[in-house]
Amino acid sequence: LRSLSETLHPHHEALLATYEGLVSVDLILARGRLSQELASMxxxxxxxxxxxxxxxxxxxxxxxxxxxxxxxxxxxxxxxxxxxxxxxxxxxxxxxxxxxxxxxxxxxxxxxxxxxxxxxxxxxxxxxxxxxxxxxxxxxxxxxxxxxxxxxxxxxxxxxxxxxxxxxxxxxxxxxxxxxxxxxxxxxxxxxxxxxxxxxxxxxxxxxxxxxxxxxxxxxxxxxxxxxxxxxxxxxxxxxxxxxxxxxxxxxxPEGVVARARSFVSESHFRYEDALKAVEAKERELESARSALASEEAALQLRSTELRRRETELDSTKRIWKKKYEDDFSQRERAALQKIDSLADEMRRELSDVAARHAFSQTSRRIVQAAKDELHSVRTAADAAIPSPAPESGAASALRLGGKVWIKPMKSVGVLESDPSARDRPASVLVGSMKMRLEWHQLRPMEDATPAAAAPGSSGRRAAVPVEASVPEELNLIGRTTGDAESELSVFLDRASRSGRASVRIVHGHGTGALKRAVREYLKRCGYDVSFRAGGAGEGGDGCTVVEFL
CATH class of the missing domain: 3.40.50.300 (P-loop containing nucleotide triphosphate hydrolases)
Known part of the structure; x- marks a missing residue:
């Protein structure tokens, strides 16, 4: 024992600390076990x-x-x-x-x-x-x-x-x-x-x-x-x-002893006991009421539980129906997307056709421009071969309503249909069957101009000429660019004015409104004597413009 004590003595502090630690752990475990035991009760x-x-x-x-x-x-x-x-x-x-x-x-x-x-x-x-x-x-x-x-x-x-x-x-x-x-x-x-x-x-x-x-x-x-x-x-x-x-x-x-003891109790004590009995009776009534209230609360709790269960079932049903409608919507959405894809393919095909028409329009425009250039060359050659008539001199050389005039830019002869005294507006000149608006400084009087010579156009209306059947009464510009539309419109008006038609219709649609504005702006500044208006009922409405030759 002495030997063991001498061996352990140098470690007594560590042993005591270990002992105290074990006691603390044992206490913690004991507390936990007691908590488990109390919880089980x-x-x-x-x-x-x-x-x-x-x-x-x-x-x-x-x-x-x-x-x-x-x-x-x-x-x-x-x-x-x-x-x-x-x-x-x-x-x-x-x-x-x-x-x-x-x-x-x-x-x-x-x-x-x-x-x-x-x-x-x-x-x-x-x-x-x-x-x-x-x-x-x-x-x-x-x-x-x-x-x-x-x-x-x-x-x-x-x-x-x-x-x-x-x-x-x-x-x-x-x-x-x-x-x-x-x-x-x-x-x-x-x-x-x-x-x-x-x-x-x-x-x-x-x-x-x-x-x-x-x-x-x-x-x-x-x-x-x-x-x-x-x-x-x-x-x-x-x-x-x-x-x-x-x-x-x-x-x-023994009952006798208890009965005798009751007789020794004071009257005030009995009154106190009676008061406490009344309080106890009232407390029992309150307890009974509390018990009834607790029963009602329990019933309400059961009712609340049942309502929550039904609410859960309703939520489940709603989720089922929602998924069903979502699936149905997905199917419809897929069908709609397929239809959109189909329409997109069709639109791409139409755009391809539009591109082809645009290429054709560009080709036509180049052909028309070449024809205009050729016509200008021919006119230049003809003007060079025919000498310009000498204008009159003196008082007789003044411009007269219904008189013949020489048109310098065109190097051609026309009949003046405007009063020379009213020069605040362009002059109206009839050249063949086409009426044009020109500036006064572009006109010179001719020698053989007499008032009677203006009879064919003095009424303010065009001379009746046969209608050329090959010129259509409508020009469809839908799908054209503004540049292509103006080129085609220029050629069409030139042919229509010479064909004898009283009016024609230009179809441009609604769209963004850019093509409609371009057409009507062009008609304002073109050299032809025309008036125009939006189409009426049965004529295409505002999606077309009706042009009337004056």
Whole structure:
């Protein structure tokens, strides 16, 4: 042994630290196991430190190993807001002391980090001290009677109590005169309340069964008067009767003795008992109402559960139908996309045709331009071969309405159809069957011009000429560019003016409006004497322009 001690002595600090660590681990495991055991008995709550005591479903943890956990009566213990001193009265063997110990044990377990034996919410202050006075304080060795021992213990309690202290006292000052004990107990409890101490006290003293606002709260343990047995249920806010006669009778006391004892009780005591009976009856009515309300709440809960189930089924049905409609919509969407693709293909084909027509229009434009160039060359050659007629001189050389005029740019002869005195507008000149608008400085009078010579055009209308059947009455420019449209329109008007037609129709459509504007702008500045308007009903409306030769 000495050798072993000498071997281990150099490691004693490490061994002690290991021992302490093992004890801590063992304590943690023990706390966890106790929590599991309490939870298996339908009552384990994590404590929350708060300014009041609220322990829902409080029970003594040792009862779980003594009786069936299903038979344990769990009580709501609430006090602190309306008074920090709770006075519990009621019959003997009614459970007051067990409830008192349950509170003290809960305070110690919360401080040590244990789960509490509560079936519901567990809130209470963090008590730095828990002081208990339970049992008879008689001590023969110290020559202390029950009363003197109780007073000595209460003195120590008063000296040690403070704001963060919990005091539990069982049967306060029960070993002396009831009236004096009531007065002294009330003074002691008031002192504890003024110090901010939480206290729970059990008593049979009627003088203490009076609540005091802000300091004392009352509670009692229920007693079944019909079956003459306690129910172990706590009733908050109601003082209780001791039921000493009924319990003594139940415990075997002779009926004669109990009856004689009743005759010794004062009238005031009977009145007090009757008042408490009335309060208990009212409490039973309220309890019955609470029970009925709880039943209704349970029924409503079942109804709510059923409604939630139906709501879930409805949501499921909605999802099914939604998926069905989404699938149907997807099919329709695919069909619509296929149709759009088909239309797009068709439009691409049409665009290809438009491109071909555009290429043809470009070719036609080049051919027309070549023909114009050729015509200009021919006219130039003809003008060079024919000498220009000499204009008249003197007063006879003035321009006259209906007189012949020489058109310098065209190097041709025409008939003047405008009054020479009104030169604020262009002159109207009839050249063959075509009427043109020219500037006055481009005109020169001819020698053989006489008023009678203007007869064919003096009426302001074109001379009637046969209509050339090969010239169509309509030109369709839809799909053309503005440049191509002007080229085709120029050729078409030239042919139409010489064909003898009174009017023609230019189809340009609506579109963006650019082609329509280009056509009508061109008609305003072309050299032909024409008027134009939008098509009327039956003529294509604003999608075409009707041109009339003047």
């Amino acid at each position: 339908r009552g384990a709550s994590r404590p929350v430190f708060h300014h009041e005591v609220r322990l829902e479903g409080l029970w003594h943890p040792l009862l779980g190993w003594v009786i069936d956990p299903e038979k344990i009566v769990r009580n709501p213990l609430v006090f602190g807001n309306q008074g920090r001193v709770l006075i519990v009265s009621g019959p003997n063997t009614g459970g007051k002391t067990v409830l008192l110990k349950s509170l003290g044990l809960a305070a110690l377990m919360a401080r040590a980090g244990f789960h509490l034996a509560c079936a519901g919410e567990a809130r209470l202050p963090f008590f730095s001290r828990v002081l208990s006075l339970i049992g008879d304080a008689q001590n023969l060795e110290l020559s202390l009677s029950s009363f003197s021992g109780s007073v000595a213990s209460l003195n120590e309690t008063l000296r040690a109590s403070g704001e963060s202290t919990l005091v539990v006292i069982d049967e306060i000052l029960h070993a002396t005169d009831p009236d004096e004990a009531s007065a002294l107990s009330r003074s002691i409890l008031l002192e504890l309340a003024e110090r901010g101490t939480f206290a729970m006290v059990t008593t049979h003293l009627n003088g203490l069964k009076v609540a005091e606002a802000g300091r004392f709260q009352n509670a009692s343990m229920e007693f079944d008067a019909e079956n003459l047995c306690p129910t172990y249920r706590l009733r908050l806010g109601i003082p209780g009767r001791s039921h000493a006669m009924e319990i003594a009778k139940r415990l075997g006391m």
